[in-house]
Amino acid sequence: MTVTTMQETHPTETCLKVSQVLGRIGDKWSLLIVTRLGEGSLRFGQLLRSIDDISQRMLTRTLRGLERDGLVRRTVIATLPPRVEYELTDLGRSLQAPVTVLSNWAAENVSTIDAARASYDAGSAGSQGR
């Protein structure tokens, strides 16, 4: 029962699920972290330096969120000082393919988007010079 074979093109339910997912990974840092972790497990400090526009606070918060959603596994090695390793779970790794698809689209179209934006802005308020 409740087979959910996803035959329809774009049912509202699916849209809402995508929105939910984007609510998790669509923030400023999650995808960056998932991508970094996709290359292998990293310690907190390594991630912090690896991304380096991120604040310590946001790294902690984002990692907690990813851990909570089952995308990242957090392993504490209780040494002194403590080590904490972060790595992708199976679920986290399964997200890499969709993200790659989006990455490729982004890489291919960001310049087009930027051009469209510049054009739009020029047409809206740019004709004031004379």
Added chain:
Amino acid sequence: MTVTTMQETHPTETCLKVSQVLGRIGDKWSLLIVTRLGEGSLRFGQLLRSIDDISQRMLTRTLRGLERDGLVRRTVIATLPPRVEYELTDLGRSLQAPVTVLSNWAAENVSTIDAARASYDAGSAGSQGR
């Protein structure tokens, strides 16, 4: 030089592009609208009723953003009262495939994420009942 052939797995530049793109479409409404428009062109009021959790203000703002980024085309038919048709551009339609991939992932994994979250929350603060 600066060939950018995208040979590396996940260079930082690509990450930043994805972040940029997510900054556009990763908000609360854009993807919902793009999906709706993927089924055919719609008028403002139709979109408003079609999504119905959205406020008039946010529909306007989101549509403007999508138009600005070249994903949506806005056509004004100057009748009385005026009609405004919205439809996907080629660029907007090219986004549908990546979004579908993400949709499928979302549809397949949202329940897993929800379960992970419930489990995480239970483990963090839930053991207070006894």
Added chain:
DNA sequence: CTGTATCCAACTTGATACTG
């Protein structure tokens, strides 16, 4: 080293009212 707590500025969203 790996966090947590506090304060604060900026951005996002919604409700409401108003306009052509």
Added chain:
DNA sequence: CAGTATCAAGTTGGATACAG
């Protein structure tokens, strides 16, 4: 019908200081 303006509220992100 389509859109704008204003205001209030919530959320996000950063800086800083502190703790185990």
